[in-house]
Amino acid sequence: MKPALVFRFLFAAWIAFAVAGPAQAQAPAGRIPLSVLRKEQEKRLPALDALKTSGVVGENNQGFVEVRGNGSDYATNLVADENHDRAVVYTLYARKYDIAPEQVGRLRAKKVAEKSKPGIWLQAPDGTWYQKK
């Protein structure tokens, strides 16, 4: 193989890594610092609280937020972002304790149901939705 060809191949590989590297670095759950996630969730909190208080969004029995009925794009996107961050946290603890992320989510859902203020929509373990009294 000619040296020029080898150089071209290495240069192409370096470019591909430089482009794809930063995007992939965020993907695995374990690589995002929890402090960064928590800050993102805290930033989102007032908007999410407003949606929960108005009844547009509820807390389901899997530890995630869910748009109830026909939500706006704004609500749907906010819920998707929040659920993404929660899923990362659940996956992280699931790996740490060698259990399923779903189990972690259900434990969080139970805690949220206990601690939620009256008026918040919650999903019972049997799947039915109710407003906390």
Next chain:
Amino acid sequence: MKCRLLICAAVLPLAGCVNVKPIEVKPIHVTVDVNVNVKVDKSLDNYFDDIDEKSATIVPDAKPAAQASPAPTPATP
């Protein structure tokens, strides 16, 4: 023939003694699960406590009795 019958007669009653009950291991699993759930709960609390405290839709955890305001002392006559 008689000898065989005698052997069969001697062995047959023993056949009933081999029946062993299976060992129940379920309680051990339950204990392990409970311990893991407690650990996961604590970890989740560590992570979400700050967020929950700032949330308007979640009641923050009640503080332990030692940190709460002291109970009023009964008035002495």
